[in-house]
Amino acid sequence: xxxxxxxxxxxxxxxxxxxxxxxxxxxxxxxxxxxxxxxxxxxxxxxxxxxxxxxxxxxxxxxxxxxxxxxxxxxxxxxxxxxxxxxxxxxxxxxxxxxxxxxxxxxxxxxxxxxxxxxxxxxxxxxxxxxxxxxxxxxxxxxxxxxxxxxxxxxxxxxxxxxxxxxxxxxxxxxxxxxxxxxxxxxxxxxxxxxxxxxxxxxxxxxxxxxxxxxxxxxxxxxxxxxxxxxxxxxxxxxxxxxxxxxxxxxxxxxxxxxxxxxxxxxxxxxxxxxxxxxxxxxxxxxxxxxxxxxxxxxxxxxxxxxxxxxxxxxxxxxxxxxxxxxxxxxxxxxxxxxxx
Amino acid sequence: xxxxxxxxxxxxxxxxxxxxxxxxxxxxxxxxxxxxxxxxxxxxxxxxxxxxxxxxxxxxxxxxxxxxxxxxxxxxxxxxxxxxxxxxxxxxxxxxxxxxxxxxxxxxxxxxxxxxxxxxxxxxxxxxxxxxxxxxxxxxxxxxxxxxxxxxxxxxxxxxxxxxxxxxxxxxxxxxxxxxxxxxxxxxxxxxxxxxxxxxxxxxxxxxxxxxxxxxxxxxxxxxxxxxxxxxxxxxxxxxxxxxxxxxxxxxxxxxxxxxxxxxxxxxxxxxxxxxxxxxxxxxxxxxxxxxxxxxxxxxxxxxxxxxxxxxxxxxxxxxxxxxxxxxxxxxxxxxxxxxxxxxxxxxxxxxxxxxxxxxxxxxxxxxxxxxxxxxxxxxxxxxxxxxxxxxxxxxxxxxxxxxxxxxxxxxxxxxxxxxxxxxxxxxxxxxxxxxxxxxxxxxxxxxxxxxxxxxxxxxxxxxxxxxxxxxxxxxxxxxxxxxxxxxxxxxxxxxxxxxx
Numbered sequence: 001x002x003x004x005x006x007x008x009x010x011x012x013x014x015x016x017x018x019x020x021x022x023x024x025x026x027x028x029x030x031x032x033x034x035x036x037x038x039x040x041x042x043x044x045x046x047x048x049x050x051x052x053x054x055x056x057x058x059x060x061x062x063x064x065x066x067x068x069x070x071x072x073x074x075x076x077x078x079x080x081x082x083x084x085x086x087x088x089x090x091x092x093x094x095x096x097x098x099x100x101x102x103x104x105x106x107x108x109x110x111x112x113x114x115x116x117x118x119x120x121x122x123x124x125x126x127x128x129x130x131x132x133x134x135x136x137x138x139x140x141x142x143x144x145x146x147x148x149x150x151x152x153x154x155x156x157x158x159x160x161x162x163x164x165x166x167x168x169x170x171x172x173x174x175x176x177x178x179x180x181x182x183x184x185x186x187x188x189x190x191x192x193x194x195x196x197x198x199x200x201x202x203x204x205x206x207x208x209x210x211x212x213x214x215x216x217x218x219x220x221x222x223x224x225x226x227x228x229x230x231x232x233x234x235x236x237x238x239x240x241x242x243x244x245x246x247x248x249x250x251x252x253x254x255x256x257x258x259x260x261x262x263x264x265x266x267x268x269x270x271x272x273x274x275x276x277x278x279x280x281x282x283x284x285x286x287x288x289x290x291x292x293x294x295x296x297x298x299x300x301x302x303x304x305x306x307x308x309x310x311x312x313x314x315x316x317x318x319x320x321x322x323x324x325x326x327x328x329x330x331x332x333x334x335x336x337x338x339x340x341x
Numbered sequence: 342x343x344x345x346x347x348x349x350x351x352x353x354x355x356x357x358x359x360x361x362x363x364x365x366x367x368x369x370x371x372x373x374x375x376x377x378x379x380x381x382x383x384x385x386x387x388x389x390x391x392x393x394x395x396x397x398x399x400x401x402x403x404x405x406x407x408x409x410x411x412x413x414x415x416x417x418x419x420x421x422x423x424x425x426x427x428x429x430x431x432x433x434x435x436x437x438x439x440x441x442x443x444x445x446x447x448x449x450x451x452x453x454x455x456x457x458x459x460x461x462x463x464x465x466x467x468x469x470x471x472x473x474x475x476x477x478x479x480x481x482x483x484x485x486x487x488x489x490x491x492x493x494x495x496x497x498x499x500x501x502x503x504x505x506x507x508x509x510x511x512x513x514x515x516x517x518x519x520x521x522x523x524x525x526x527x528x529x530x531x532x533x534x535x536x537x538x539x540x541x542x543x544x545x546x547x548x549x550x551x552x553x554x555x556x557x558x559x560x561x562x563x564x565x566x567x568x569x570x571x572x573x574x575x576x577x578x579x580x581x582x583x584x585x586x587x588x589x590x591x592x593x594x595x596x597x598x599x600x601x602x603x604x605x606x607x608x609x610x611x612x613x614x615x616x617x618x619x620x621x622x623x624x625x626x627x628x629x630x631x632x633x634x635x636x637x638x639x640x641x642x643x644x645x646x647x648x649x650x651x652x653x654x655x656x657x658x659x660x661x662x663x664x665x666x667x668x669x670x671x672x673x674x675x676x677x678x679x680x681x682x683x684x685x686x687x688x689x690x691x692x693x694x695x696x697x698x699x700x701x702x703x704x705x706x707x708x709x710x711x712x713x714x715x716x717x718x719x720x721x722x723x724x725x726x727x728x729x730x731x732x733x734x735x736x737x738x739x740x741x742x743x744x745x746x747x748x749x750x751x752x753x754x755x756x757x758x759x760x761x762x763x764x765x766x767x768x769x770x771x772x773x774x775x776x777x778x779x780x781x782x783x784x785x786x787x788x789x790x791x792x793x794x795x796x797x798x799x800x801x802x803x804x805x806x807x808x809x810x811x812x813x814x815x816x817x818x819x820x821x822x823x824x825x826x827x828x829x830x831x832x833x834x835x836x837x838x839x840x841x842x
Contacts, residue, residue, distance in 0.1 A: 054702060054704060055600075056596060056599075056600065056703065056704040057702040057703050057704050057733075058599070058703075059702065079602065101544065101549075111517070111521060112544075114549060114552055115517060115521050122795075124795065128791050128794070128795070129791060130789070130791045130792045130794070130795035131788070131789075131792050132792065132795070132796065134700075134767075134768070134769045134787075135702070135767055136700045136701065136702055136732070136733055136767070136768050136769050136772075137514075137732045137733070138509060138513065138518070138700050138729070138732040138733070138734050138769070138772040138773065139700055139768075139769035139770075139771065139772060140506065140507045140509075140518075140556050140769075140771050140772065140773060140774075140775055140776075141769050141770045141771050141776055141780075141784070141787055141788075142776070142784065142787075142788060142792070142793070142796050142814070143553060143556070143557055143796040143799050143800070143814075144507075144520065144552055144553055144555070144556055144557075145795065145796065145799075147520070147549045147552030147553060148548060148549060148550075148552065148553050148799065150549050150552065151544070151548065151549055152548055152549075156548070167604065168602035168603075168604070169602075170602075171602065184462060187462075188462070191461075191573045194485075194573060194574070194575065194576035194641065195641065196575070196640060196641060217640070217644055218602075218644055218647050218648065219647075220643040220644055220646065220647040221640060221641045221643055221644025221645075221647065222644075223643070224641055224642070224643040224644070225641055250542050250543050250544050250545065251542060252462075252463045252541060252542055253462060253463050253464075254460075254462040254463050275464070276543055277463070277542060277543060278543055278544060302540075302541075302542055303542055304542065304544075304545050304546055306546060311546040312546070315545060315546060315547045316536065316537060317536040317537065317538055317547060317550065318547075319534075320530070320536055320538075320550070320802065320803065321547050321548055321550070323802040323803070324548055324550070324799065324802040325548075326802070327798040327799070327801050327802040327821075328795075328798055328802075340546075340547065340548070
């Protein structure tokens with residue numbers, strides 16, 4: 001196996017166009033899907049340029065190897081940010097974030113990378129370069145290739161550059177904490193009060209759930225929302241769980257109690273985005289059987305669980321999913337043995 | 342897109358391949374019921390165009406199913422008989438996306454209008470595709486919830502059509518488009534297979550196929566159920582209307598408001614001609630000035646007070662002549678009615694007009710409007726501008742008299758030139774109306790052959806025979822498995838299973 005680090009997108013294109021080899025794309029190595037060895041690891045370490053940034057349009061285009069922290073630094077100079085907070089921003093690259101659909105609690109308000117990406121350029125397995133979307137916040141011309149690439153785990157094409165819609169950095173922020181509450185009850189309460197948390201995160205502790213709410217925006221709005229929940233204490237946002245041993249899952253938000261029960265045997269740190277029904281368990285202590293058991297319980301609720309690159313039983317649309325892969329990468333060279341491939 | 346006011350009768354691009362054999366249509370009638378299988382030439386003509394009335398094609402047969410099973414039955418029959426399939430919602434589309442293909446089976450989904458499930462805790466609704474956009478919000482309004490995408494045609498357009506076109510609307514600046522609010526779809530594929538993609542549980546393992554299906558303009562399959570994200574209503578909305586000497590000052594006001602960190606819920610601009618038209622049609626008492634902005638901010642009440650106050654100050658600083666704040670909900674509604682009826686209203690001041698739907702970077706608005714005005718002078722045609730200023734989505738309306746074929750030709754040329762201006766400024770061919778039939782010839786000006794070929798791969802994954810909506814979106818349809826280069830008939834063409842439209 002060789003690892004190559006092209007210095008330009010043209011060089012990356014030439015490497016792919018040579019053909020023959022199986023390839024894995026490597027960014028910040030925060031979310032590499034496990035799988036069999038490949039002939040070539042193509043690192044994006046030197047594709048680290050911001051291509052175009054027009055603050056007045058709130059749109060930025062960057063190469064795939066740019067880290068999230070680097071992008072935020074550039075945007076911060078103009079009081080803007082990408083409204084996305086996945087783990088390890090110093091290491092996580094834009095290409096990797098798109099490919100792995102990485103996100104954090106800000107998804108509560110701003111959605112995931114699919115809701116922020118507006119354009120993409122890719123290199124297909126045979127070296128063909130193609131783009132989709134554009135560099136304006138609104139376009140419906142052609143099929144939505146940017147969204148197809150979100151969460152595609154490097155199995156469809158190499159992500160060369162991407163264009164995002166960005167947001168203003170909020171003027172004020174406050175974090176509140178509710179201890180020992182039912183996350184769904186708190187969600188209902190914020191809705192009844194017409195509050196608009198930018199982020200909401202529930203962390204499972206020995207004494208039950210601790211739910212963190214972050215309000216952002218102009219001072220007047222943040223103060224008013226804080227006042228409406230005056231029984232809650234202000235707190236620091238919790239430190240992110242250390243990476244490693246992570247299990248990801250999804251279920252309906254209202255199933256939170258069953259979800260907590262199903263995942264309890266795994267140990268580790270359980271986090272849950274209570275409005276979205278997405279969560280993770282970090283530092284899973286239990287073995288494969290316990291993970292299988294938890295998956296079974298979640299699936300009975302209509303949910304899913306992914307552990308160590310294992311997606312569990314295939315989705316009912318598998319034939320169609322495979323057909324997309326077959327069209328984009330007929331020789332099966334990209335990320336073989338990973339994701340649905 | 343060409344619009345005709347009553348009295349104009351000229352129609353172009355008219356095609357017909359005649360009705361299908363009675364033996365065949367009888368089989369469709371068995372699936373959907375005799376009454377809902379439309380075969381009479383007179384009745385078929387009702388379906389010969391969508392909102393883009395200048396293109397007309399009579400379908401071979403029209404079926405109006407009510408269930409997924411009936412759609413499956415129709416698709417299987419069409420597949421066996423080798424007929425093209427075109428899906429249609431309310432027929433309000435402005436790019437000819439639901440224009441029939443000669444001899445096609447047109448599947449009208451307007452009878453599929455059941456709301457199947459509402460779940461407030463999990464913030465979703467499951468609906469059939471024929472449900473009208475506004476009826477979704479009406480259904481959950483009493484509980485204080487709504488569905489965000491609000492195309493101007495929302496009182497008649499269907500959710501299925503919104504999914505096909507990835508419809509936008511004035512309030513998409515803050516809340517996003519249809520694709521940001523569709524969590525999943527149930528879809529009938531070309532051979533009658535039914536797949537569920539996405540759903541109320543987020544991020545289910547697999548590719549983001551709902552993200553690809555939304556906006557695919559009916560080329561991938563027929564959506565028979567949609568899971569929509571619904572939102573709790575914001576605590577407050579503040580609206581204001583500001584007038585300016587010209588679009589330059591209005592454009593500067595938009596830039597200043599956005600630069601201040603405010604994300605308006607909507608910010609709409611109209612120029613003099615659009616104002617005059619809106620007045621004539623809706624009776625709003627707007628002054629006939631150079632430009633006007635209509636803006637909404639929403640959210641928690643104190644934040645709205647703050648942001649609307651700042652926005653008004655910035656508008657004044659940019660040269661606003663007058664600021665009006667609606668006294669009550671009725672007045673606010675009238676202001677928005679004035680804006681949303683602007684397209685149709687232009688019919689009051691011109692015999693015919695073409696609606697354009699280009700997108701430009703917001704910072705280029707003033708320059709582009711100047712270029713469009715110069716173009717109008719050069720062609721000797723009037724242009725009314727009404728558009729979503731916050732996201733740079735322009736809707737220039739080119740006015741002409743269709744009784745003069747030379748003027749009509751000039752209008753069409755000029756409308757195309759406007760798109761080229763948008764592309765030169767780094768914009769897009771369409772922000773919300775879609776490519777459809779109308780703009781397919783322009784696609785190579787925005788996309789390379791490789792871009793288009795890559796999109797076609799997605800199509801081939803879903804519909805290898807090109808059965809759904811052939812001839813739309815792509816300028817030169819390729820059949821799946823084609824090698825680039827000279828045309829050679831594809832094996833499926835020789836067997837009659839597929840053809841190039």
